[in-house]
Amino acid sequence: xxxxxxxxxxxxxxxxxxxxxxxxxxxxxxxxxxxxxxxxxxxxxxxxxxxxxxxxxxxxxxxxxxxxxxxxxxxxxxxxxxxxxxxxxxxxxxxxxxxxxxxxxxxxxxxxxxxxxxxxxxxxxxxxxxxxxxxxxxxxxxxxxxxxxxxxxxxxxxxxxxxxxxxxxxxxxxxxxxxxxxxxxxxxxxxxxxxxxxxxxxxxxxxxxxxxxxxxxxxxxxxxxxxxxxxxxxxxxxxxxxxxxxxxxxxxxxxxxxxxxxxxxxxxxxxxxxxxxxxxxxxxxxxxxxxxxxxxxxxxxxxxxxxxxxxxxxxxxxxxxxxxxxxxxxxxxxxxxxxxxxxxxxxxxxxxxxxxxxxxxxxxxxxxxxxxxxxxxxxxxxxxxxxxxxxxxxxxxxxxxxxxxxxxxxxxxxxxxxxxxxxxxxxxxxxxxxxxxxxxxxxxxxxxxxxxxxxxxxxx
Amino acid sequence: xxxxxxxxxxxxxxxxxxxxxxxxxxxxxxxxxxxxxxxxxxxxxxxxxxxxxxxxxxxxxxxxxxxxxxxxxxxxxxxxxxxxxxxxxxxxxxxxxxxxxxxxxxxxxxxxxxxxxxxxxxxxxxxxxxxxxxxxxxxxxxxxxxxxxxxxxxxxxxxxxxxxxxxxxxxxxxxxxxxxxxxxxxxxxxxxxxxxxxxxxxxxxxxxxxxxxxxxxxxxxxxxxxxxxxxxxxxxxxxxxxxxxxxxxxxxx
Numbered sequence: 001x002x003x004x005x006x007x008x009x010x011x012x013x014x015x016x017x018x019x020x021x022x023x024x025x026x027x028x029x030x031x032x033x034x035x036x037x038x039x040x041x042x043x044x045x046x047x048x049x050x051x052x053x054x055x056x057x058x059x060x061x062x063x064x065x066x067x068x069x070x071x072x073x074x075x076x077x078x079x080x081x082x083x084x085x086x087x088x089x090x091x092x093x094x095x096x097x098x099x100x101x102x103x104x105x106x107x108x109x110x111x112x113x114x115x116x117x118x119x120x121x122x123x124x125x126x127x128x129x130x131x132x133x134x135x136x137x138x139x140x141x142x143x144x145x146x147x148x149x150x151x152x153x154x155x156x157x158x159x160x161x162x163x164x165x166x167x168x169x170x171x172x173x174x175x176x177x178x179x180x181x182x183x184x185x186x187x188x189x190x191x192x193x194x195x196x197x198x199x200x201x202x203x204x205x206x207x208x209x210x211x212x213x214x215x216x217x218x219x220x221x222x223x224x225x226x227x228x229x230x231x232x233x234x235x236x237x238x239x240x241x242x243x244x245x246x247x248x249x250x251x252x253x254x255x256x257x258x259x260x261x262x263x264x265x266x267x268x269x270x271x272x273x274x275x276x277x278x279x280x281x282x283x284x285x286x287x288x289x290x291x292x293x294x295x296x297x298x299x300x301x302x303x304x305x306x307x308x309x310x311x312x313x314x315x316x317x318x319x320x321x322x323x324x325x326x327x328x329x330x331x332x333x334x335x336x337x338x339x340x341x342x343x344x345x346x347x348x349x350x351x352x353x354x355x356x357x358x359x360x361x362x363x364x365x366x367x368x369x370x371x372x373x374x375x376x377x378x379x380x381x382x383x384x385x386x387x388x389x390x391x392x393x394x395x396x397x398x399x400x401x402x403x404x405x406x407x408x409x410x411x412x413x414x415x416x417x418x419x420x421x422x423x424x425x426x427x428x429x430x431x432x433x434x435x436x437x438x439x440x441x442x443x444x445x446x447x448x449x450x451x452x453x454x455x456x457x458x459x460x
Numbered sequence: 461x462x463x464x465x466x467x468x469x470x471x472x473x474x475x476x477x478x479x480x481x482x483x484x485x486x487x488x489x490x491x492x493x494x495x496x497x498x499x500x501x502x503x504x505x506x507x508x509x510x511x512x513x514x515x516x517x518x519x520x521x522x523x524x525x526x527x528x529x530x531x532x533x534x535x536x537x538x539x540x541x542x543x544x545x546x547x548x549x550x551x552x553x554x555x556x557x558x559x560x561x562x563x564x565x566x567x568x569x570x571x572x573x574x575x576x577x578x579x580x581x582x583x584x585x586x587x588x589x590x591x592x593x594x595x596x597x598x599x600x601x602x603x604x605x606x607x608x609x610x611x612x613x614x615x616x617x618x619x620x621x622x623x624x625x626x627x628x629x630x631x632x633x634x635x636x637x638x639x640x641x642x643x644x645x646x647x648x649x650x651x652x653x654x655x656x657x658x659x660x661x662x663x664x665x666x667x668x669x670x671x672x673x674x675x676x677x678x679x680x681x682x683x684x685x686x687x688x689x690x691x692x693x694x695x696x697x698x699x700x701x702x703x704x705x706x707x708x709x710x711x712x713x
Contacts, residue, residue, distance in 0.1 A: 031546040165478060172478035179482035237642055328482055335543045368506035368640045369579050374499070397481025397491065397499060404641035406503070409481075414489035442489065444467065452471055 001058055003050050012046040017054070018064040021159050022304035023047035023341040024127045028345055030292045030305045030335035037304075052094030052128055056085075059121050062081040063105070065301050070252045070261050072084040076118050078315045084116030093124045100125065100137045100355075110141050113223070114357040119310035122352045126306070129346065131383070138387040142357070145243065145322045145390075146281025148426035149219045151188055152359050152390040153305035157422040159394035159413045160325070160361065161186030164402035168195045170208060178456055179211070182448075183410035184438045185394035187428035188323055188361060189243060189286065191223040195402055202226050203239050210240040216435075216450065219279075219427035223286050223321070228260055228268040235271040243286040243322060244272040250311030253299035269319045280427070283359070289313070291345050292335030306334065306345065310352045317357050323391065324358045326350070326379075329366040330405055339376030344367060346380050350387055361391035367406040374406070375400065381408055385416045392416070414442055461515065466492050479643060502642040509645035510639070511540055512581040516611055518574065522589045526596050529608035531564070533557035537614040550616035553623070561626035564608070571599065571689070572607035572629035572656075576615035580637030580645055587648040587671055587678065588635045595680040599689070617651050617665070624656030631692060632656040633685075638669065647672045650681070652688055654698040664699040666692070 003014040014020040022036035024047035031037035060080065067073050074234035082202075099105055111344035126134060144152040151158045162177030173192060180186050190209050194201050202224040209222035223243035224231075231244045246265065247258050255261060265285075272284045294300040294308040303311075309326070316324050326349035329342040336342045346362055364381045366372035374440060381392060398409040416422060418441075423429055432438050435450040469483040475681040484495045491499075516532060523530045536552045537543035538666060553561070575588045577605050592609075599606065612619055617634055624632025633652050640698040648671040666688050671681045684704070692698045 033546060033548070165479070166595075169477065172480070175471075175474035175477040175482055176480050178474060179469070179480075182469065182471065259696060334547050337545055368503065368642070369510050369644075371544075373503060395480075395493065397484050397503075399481050399642050401500065401641075401643060402478050404639065406642070411484070411486060411491045411492065414486075418489055428496070444486070446470075456471070456474065 001052070001054070001062070005046050005050050007042060010042070012050070013045060014047060016048060017062045018056065018303055018436065019050055019205060020047055020054070021064070021124060021127070021307050022302070024051045024124075025128065025304045025306055027342045027456050028305065028335070028336040029333060029411065030295055033304070033334055034295050034300060035300065036302050041305045048128055049298070051124055052092060052097070054093050054124070055091060056091050056093065056096060056121055059124070062118050064120060064307070065251055071386070072250060072255070072311055072315055073251050075262060075318060076311070079115075079246050079318065080118060081115035083278055084113055088113065088116065088404065093121070093128060096125045097128045097133070102132060105137065105140060107140055107142050108346055111318055111354070111357070114339055114355065117355060118354060119352070120210070120307060122355050123307040123310035126348045126352055129413045131347050134347040135383060135387040138351045139352045141388070143354060143357060143359045144388065145283040145359040147278045147283055148220045148280060149187055149425040150280060151322065151425055153426070154388065154427075155422060156425060157385065157389070157409075157413065157417055158188035158233070158376055158391040158425050159185045160188045160323070160391055160429075161190045162192070162393050162395045162400065163190065164193050164395075164400055166195055166383040166402045168201050168205070170204060172454065173205065174208065177209070178452070179396050180394055180410055181218075182437055182452075183394070183414065184424055184432050185410045185413055186220055187425035188391035189221050189223050191225055191286065192244075193225045193403060197226055197230060198232050199233060202230060203234060206234070206240050214457070218431055225288070228264060232268055232271045235275060240277070241272065241275060243284050244268045245286045245288070246289045247293070248312050249289065249293045249297065250303075250308035250315070251294050251301060252301050254294040254297045254308070255315070257297035257299055262318075265315070283320050285319045285321035286325070287316045287321050288325045289316070289329055289349075290331050291349065292331040295335070296331065303362060307346055310347060310356070313353050313356045321359060321422060321443070323361055324353055324365055325361045326353065327363040329370060329372060330363065332367050333370045336370070338371035339373070342370070342372055343378065343380045343383065344358055347387065348393070350384055359390045362389055363393050363407050365393070365405055377406070377408060381412060382419070385420045385422065417442055470626070484526070498641070502596050505645045506640035506642060509580040509582040509640040512577075512585070514575070514577050514581045514613060515585045519589060519611060520704040521610050523592075527593060528592075528596070528606070530611055531560065531608050532611045533560065535612065535614045535616070535619055547616055548612055550622060551618040553619065558622070559595045560625070561623060564627060566607060566628055568628045568630065569607045570604040570630050570693070572610065572624045572627045572632045574610045574612055574615075574620045574623050574632060574634040576612040576617075576618075576619065576634055578615065578636035578649070579639040581648070583637035583646045583648040583672065584635055585665065586646050589634065589647075591671065591681060594678055595685055598682060602690070604689070617662075618660070620653060621656040621658050621660050623685050624653065625658060630655065631689065631698070635694065642674065644672060647675055652683070652692060652698050666698045666702055666704065708712040
């Protein structure tokens with residue numbers, strides 16, 4: 001197929017689908033750094049015009065990373081649901097955009113279509129959509145997952161309580177956990193990024209949270225964000241591992257740079273299932289992703305970073321995760337330069353993940369060398385709240401003193417729940433209402449039934 | 461008025477266990493103004509550090525007092541905005557700087573020291589000279605020969621490889637401003653690379669990080685340098701083969 005158009009006297013021709021996707025991508029620093037971005041605004045729109053006319057079936061004929069050499073491509077092609085695809089098989093990318101925005105696309109039809117779409121199709125259509133389009137379509141989708149509580153119901157917003165500490169001090173982490181629980185945070189997961197990759201530390205932290213959960217009958221799950229192989233070893237020792245974590249990316253080579261492959265992910269997933277720790281459901285994988293990770297590992301094969309990211313979701317959905325978290329602003333300004341680029345990327349990731357059937361959450365964040373601040377995070381979290389994001393991060397005062405970046409705070413989640421009328425996960429809400437921590441308007445009560453000193457003593 | 465509207469958190473004693481911003485209290489469901497401004501001040505410090513510049517003249521004077529000559533170079537990143545978006549250019553010398561170093565025509569030396577702005581010139585402005593005041597006498601005592609000190613503008617870690625190579629140095633040490641956090645915007649890192657040449661990656665380096673008065677002290681850092689330099693010249697390498705056995709850290713506290 002030839003990818004070609006004229007604008008005035010200029011002929012724009014794009015060598016292949018990969019190149020077309022990259023040139024059609026809204027401007028971001030990572031694509032410029034990779035040398036794949038459009039060289040002018042006109043070229044970008046020309047590429048979008050050409051892309052709009054590409055038949056979706058072309059995506060099944062033209063792999064952007066060869067099938068023979070990349071297991072992510074093989075997974076995408078081999079698990080493509082051609083029956084689900086039938087309804088849209090005559091569509092172009094532009095037709096898909098219009099259909100998604102129409103009333104024909106509702107919660108049920110979008111769910112049925114999900115497995116008929118490939119990550120590349122979803123990435124392509126997102127490039128033709130404005131921010132409001134990404135929000136409108138995502139809001140129609142409902143992805144519900146369960147382990148010890150129910151996450152992703154429409155009208156609900158959960159949080160990952162992230163009590164990181166620079167030296168993994170148990171007391172320091174416990175203090176942040178107490179702070180978060182008292183603010184109604186933690187229903188997605190209590191998830192800790194350990195400062196070291198020590199199995200001993202991970203184990204100590206898992207026992208700490210599990211003891212707390214059992215003692216106070218909290219319907220939550222925990223996760224130590226350590227390498228998959230460490231989790232597998234911990235599971236073999238019967239450590240109380242709830243969720244199995246792994247960072248994933250959109251090419252085999254990028255995943256290899258993380259020390260994983262699909263076989264290992266399957267082993268981790270099966271190891272997690274073997275413990276049978278879920279009570280209301282069995283979704284137990286926790287994946288993190290982020291635009292730019294493949295380029296950063298020099299494993300992007302000249303694919304634009306947003307398409308690479310969507311391919312990571314193609315990996316994720318194979319393992320029925322409880323949570324998928326795009327860590328959107330963490331990677332730095334050489335990939336997403338400013339608040340505008342971070343906002344766009346966040347909305348794209350949420351839309352693409354949801355359309356592919358994933359329980360998308362977002363680490364709405366920035367580093368100090370990015371052109372962004374707390375106001376940009378306020379904007380993005382509000383947009384994502386409207387779009388129906390499943391969960392966001394909750395951290396004391398937005399300041400992660402271990403990873404040295406800023407994300408959303410416990411207070412931010414209460415703000416979002418208040419302005420949009422969102423509720424916590426039903427099981428978790430029932431718990432904090434019963435404990436008298438928050439009232440039904442999520443105002444904190446001054447004398448909770450849960451004795452604070454006792455709680456902290458338990459944590460030490 | 462504000463005081464009345466604020467609700468305090470009755471677990472403030474937990475603050476002794478962590479630097480995290482816990483027990484902030486709230487007004488409605490929002491963060492109290494005092495805490496909101498404290499956060500913005502910390503971020504302002506970090507942002508100012510990212511956009512700070514090397515105090516070149518002052519440093520040259522201070523280096524002169526240590527009997528060290530200096531050379532100023534510039535990376536291919538012409539502005540801070542370009543620097544932040546093109547880390548690849550921050551690793552390369554611009555043409556003039558390349559020629560300047562090439563024409564220095566030195567005989568082989570043991571060590572070339574580079575002072576780079578990195579992501580916080582403030583960090584090296586505060587910490588580089590105090591470190592060299594302690595380190596240089598120790599190195600002279602062990603008879604290491606030294607190239608002039610290079611002051612590198614809009615520079616990343618790997619620019620040291622080109623500099624060390626052009627100055628015919630057996631080892632290059634790049635003192636560079638680390639990415640500022642909210643708690644510290646004056647943290648200096650140091651990267652030691654034996655046999656520097658263009659195209660090396662990070663596993664060939666050793667790093668000493670968090671050098672600042674409230675982090676790794678200047679005196680402790682100088683000791684660490686002497687240990688690593690001595691070992692590197694014995695092993696004739698830096699990087700993963702050179703372990704910093706001179707420390708014993710316990711992360712579980």
